Amino acid sequence: MNKVYNNRAWWLILPMLLLVAFSAIIPLMTVVNYSVQDVFDAQTRYFTGTEWFVQMLNDPVLQSALLRQFAFSLTILAIEVPLGIGIALLMPKRGWRASAVLILVTLPLLIPWNVVGSIWQLFTRGDIGLMGWSLRELGYGYNITSSPLDAWVTIIIMDVWHWTPLIALLCYSGLRAIPEAYYQAARIDRASRWSVFRYIQLPKLTNVLVIGILLRFMHSFMIYAEPFVLTGGGPGSSTTFLSQSLAIMATGQFDVGPSAAFSLIYFLIILLVSWVFYTAIMNMQKDKQSGEA
């Protein structure tokens, strides 16, 4: 057989390669480059190997920021996902009400991050903020600048307010995609409202929920602007999350090496958690090979 090999077609992937190089590989490699060196100035640098990584992993400040970060992400997921599903179930299905509710629900998503922070900063002020003032008038000494609990609760409420609509919208579209025949069959099978949710709606929402949870996890794990504007990471360091610690280190103290190492660790954690979550969900849908069959 005389097969002609023409490998010129490989050139066609060049544009894509360039694009990916500039958008991902080169920036990432720059960070990798810094993470294994100690840079003093343009001429003076020392190779440090894994030193920065070890140091970062053992840094108690970052360790506690990491724990705080997980606590925050898990809390907002635990609230936003059920709440979003609930809102989606309650939203009207058709007519002008559906459009009106959709717009109302979507509104918080359109507000930029630091604006959200500013809004809540004003909202929670004890002297002029509606919420802060009201709570104080009701006799609760609400103060996000001195009480870590108040600060935490406020940041969580803020995030729930800002991002639950995303879950609700995704679920709403997922629910609309379920054919009417499923609901009819369920009525014929005399299924309860709970069974309809558990065996029809929830399974059909799995795919949009996976997307929603992944987005919300990644997003919340990188949260920066809102708490930065609202509490500045305080009181103390009680609401200082990972991005803020990183920003302080990289741009405040100009510790390029450690912050590069830390960035990579940060990135790998997000990647790892997302991958584990996604794989676990996808495995749930497969047949169990050694099941009862």
Next chain:
Amino acid sequence: MAEITLKGLAHSYVAAPGGAEDYAIREMDHVWQQGGAYALLGPSGCGKSTLLNIISGLLSPSRGEVLFDGQTVNDLPPEARNIAQVFQFPVVYDTMTVRDNLAFPLRNVGAPEAHVAERVKEVAEVLELTDQLGRKAKNLTADEKQKVSMGRGLVRDDVSAILFDEPLTVIDPQLKWKLRRKLKEIHKRFAITMVYVTHDQLEASTFADKIAVMYEGQVVQFGTPSELFETPNHTFVGYFIGSPGMNFLDVAVRDGRVMAGEIPLPVSEALCAAVAEAGTTNVKLGIRPEFVEVHDAPVEGGMQARVEHIQDLGTYSIIDLRLGDMSLKARIDEDQPPPAEIAYLRFPGERVGLYVDEFRVEVQA
């Protein structure tokens, strides 16, 4: 188990229906007797599925009543009517195993687990799903899913009736045949009223003892397959049942003779009188292609027709004929040689039906 009566039933999807064309179901009365195997046959869009959904309670009729054993059930939701319905496209609960899917309708009313297991086993055997019981329903093929959907209907042994809405659409032909026989078997064994919606006359006549033919929102005839074939009540039934459908000739009486266009038809005097009395111009004579006598030489009382096309279908042939300016079809057995160009036709008197305004009129001999 129940006798299902439809009384003055009509349904429209339009909020304020005007004429008859706004109605998906035109006013009708009908009785499905307890334990019968019925087919509801008709073309797409004739209101079959609407009627089924009204019986099961998924849809509330605009007018009229649905009675189960004489009790009005109009206000009862499907869950309270204790009725099973299988839809055209498979509906399975994805996350459940086949076993749990089949058990679902029973568990929902808190049936004892021993009874559930027994019923599931029985139905799985009938539908040949036993090997699949442990699998997740999500991963089944389309026809396996449809078997599961049917199984959920069959698993309930106390239902008023089981309604099938073209359940075999997604099933491949060989399995179709088998499942239809299974259904018939199940019907014999449990004596449950079954109503089977289809647009396929073969499917209807193999499944049902009695067929209701629906046309434009009405049941135009309700009878056994042979009644539908031999004495169709309505021109639509004649045309829809049989392959090819019935021949219809527009006729009128002129000079004391029944004329089809320019051709005088040799028919009985009684029939001639009946046509004359019809009092409308919409008068047709109907005869099935199977009953048209075809001769290749002149015969007494034979009409001369031109042969236009012969279709040899193995055990029989279908001949397209031209009689004056009208075309008709005849079906002859393989042992009769078909005429080449000119055929002489005779219509046996007892096989000719008179249709006035599309409905059959009995002629007193």
